Amino acid sequence: MSTRTYQHPARRGRAATVAATSGALVMAATVLPAAVLTVPDTTANVAPAAAEALRLGTGDVAGLLRATGLSLPALLLAVPLAAVAARRFSACSVAAAGLLLLLAGIGAARFAGSVPQAGFVRAAEGAGAGIVLPASLVLIWERRSRALAALWAGGLVCALLAAMPVALRLVPMSRGDAARGPDWHRALAPTPWPAIAAVAAVALFLFLRGRGPWRLPAPRHIERGQLVLPLVPSAGFAFLAVVAADGWSPGARLAVGALALPALLALALACGGDASVGGPHGCAVVMIATGLLTYPVAAPLAGLAAVGAHARGGTGVPLTPFALAGAAAIAGALASLRARPKAGVLAGYGLMLAALPFGLATGRTFGLADGLAGGTAGQASLCALLVPLGAGAGLALAASLRDASAGAALFGLALLFPAVLAGQLVVLSLQASWLVRARPVTQAQQLDALAGGYHAWLAAAAGALVPLAAATVRAGALAGARSRARAAARAARAGARATGRAAAAIDPAPGAAAGEAEAAAGPGAG
Structure with a gap:
């Protein structure tokens, strides 16, 4: 006699759903940090060791820094193509391909023996991250769960805020002695464990997901075309960014970054009203704002903290404010489930807008440049800026993704990392x-100058956030108007068809009526 206990089909279905949801959550929690951790470039911290190992002259170090900075351009170029592939083919296969490429780049990092090889390794890591990010989004969207989508958005914001401080902790600044500093290859791949954990999580997700019909509806041809649309401007911008790093003046580089933002915004507004890639709450514009105000705000702040800690002989970047900001991002994303989407987006913008000047004022009051080594004043200034910024970005991004299609979310993701590069x-x-x-002559003067430039960036970012919020409202209104127009057109067509069927049932066609009369008269009539 069988000892297996009977389980009701509904209970088995609930258990399978919970298992698949848990697997998707673990997958997102590991894939997002593994991918975003490829963006920070800490080669400058080990430049003396790298120059000695590669036998580089003083003028050749700049070429090494340009080569190791290729991960972000490679990532933003891979995202649109991977978005189309994840919608056209199995998202699990696309995610596996991206993780394998990421692991291959990480594994090859220790064997890099020249500047071109270092650049190739970093580009491979960025491309792998750019492939796996859209695939993870599609896998989350296949679950059709608002909570999972919100957690994915909060996790992305958390990873963008915490990537640079974690990388700086893993690859600290050297003391000028190449022999005692860390191996310079660590800057190419600070740690392989997030990528390994992501591979294990994707395999677990495949096991827990089962064989249910999780695939999304096939994309239309217009959706595939518009997902690729950001590729051309992103490629041109990435090329300019790489070229601008080769001896261009700070003013010229500033012009390249500043002109990229209106171009991205125009692209988001031009396609935002389309049903296939336009979200009902302006998610493409919110993605641009998220990319502009997360990593480009947190990464230089972590760099300032590292310089301050190095000047005072400290242990490194304080991780507590960045961890609190990441937790606030996830909390804000979850809070979006309790609010109306439009109200959540506007509240998120309000928090981000309040964080920038408040953090600027707090930093100047407490002495941002003097307290970044980890003291109480420095920790307070960091938290005053980062925590409301993370909460606002998580809330706005998660709320904007509410009711958005997979195509709309992927289109916004294709615009997020160009905004990151523009902000940088x-x-x-x-x-x-x-x-x-x-x-500057002394290191203290250098830190003061860097902090002054960062304060100017905070002011500029606050100024850019206002038109971005207005554009988000405009994009949402445009999408709503087009949605109402399409619904009215469908209702009109349905009403016309119903009226035609009713008229045909009441009054047959004249030709049919004449034929029936002739048949009734008989063959001898006339």
């Missing part, structure tokens, strides 16, 4: 301008 160009150009103008 702007903030680094401003800091370079302040350094050129101040001509």
Whole structure:
């Protein structure tokens, strides 16, 4: 006699759903940090060791830094193509391909023995991350769960805020002695464990998901075309960004980054009203705002903290404020489930807008440049900026993705990382301008100049956030108007068909009526 206990089909279905949801949550929690951790470039911290190992001259170190900075351009170029592939083919296969490429780049990092090889390794890592990110989004959207989509949005914001401080902790600044510093290959791949955990999580997700019909409806031809649309401007912008790093003045680099933002915004507004890639709450514009105000705000701040800690002989970047900001991002994303989407988006913008000037004022009051080494004043200034910024970005992004299709979310993701690169160009150009103008002699003066450039970036970011919020409202209104127009057109067509069928049932066609009369008269009539 069988000892297996009977389980009701509904209970088995609930258990399978819970298992698949848990697997998707673990997958998102590991894939997002593994992918975003490829963006930070910490080669400058080990430049003396790298120059000695590669036998580089003083002028050749800049070429090494350009090569190791290729991960972000490669990532933003891979996202649109991977988005189309994830919608056209199995998202699990696309995610597996991206993770394998990411692991291959991480594994090859320790064997890089020249500047071109280092650039190739970093580009492979960025391309792998750019492939796996859209695939993870599609896998989450296949679950058709608002809570999972909100957690994915909060996890992305958390990863963008915490990537640079974690990388700086893993690859600290050297003391000028190449022999005692960390191996310079660690800057190419700080740690392989997030990518390994992501591979295990994807395999677990495949096991827990089962064989249910999880695939999304096949994309239309117009959706595939518009998902690829950001590729051309992104490629041109990435090329300009790489070229601008080769001896261009800070003002020229600043112009490249500043002009990229209106182009991205115009592209988001031009396609935002389409049903296939336009979200009902302006998610494409919110993605641009998220990319502009997360990593480009947190990464230079972590760099300032690292310079301050290095000047005072500290242990490194304080991780507590960035961890609190990541937790606030996830909490804000979950809070979006309790609010109306439009109200959540506007509240998120309000928090981000309040964070920038408040963090600027707090930093100047407490002495941002003097307290970044980890003291109480520095920790307070970091939290005053990062925590409301993370909460606002998580809330706005998760609320904007409410009721959005997979195509709309993928289109917005294709615009997020170009906005990250634009923000990085702007903030680094401003800091370079302040350094050129101040001509610092001591390390304290250098830190003051970098902090001054960062303060200017916070002011510029606050100014850019206002038109982005207005554009989000405009995109949502445009999408709503087009949705109502399409619904009215469908209702009109349905009403016309119903009226035609009713008229045909009441009054047959004249030709049919004449034929029936002739048949009734008989063959001898007339």
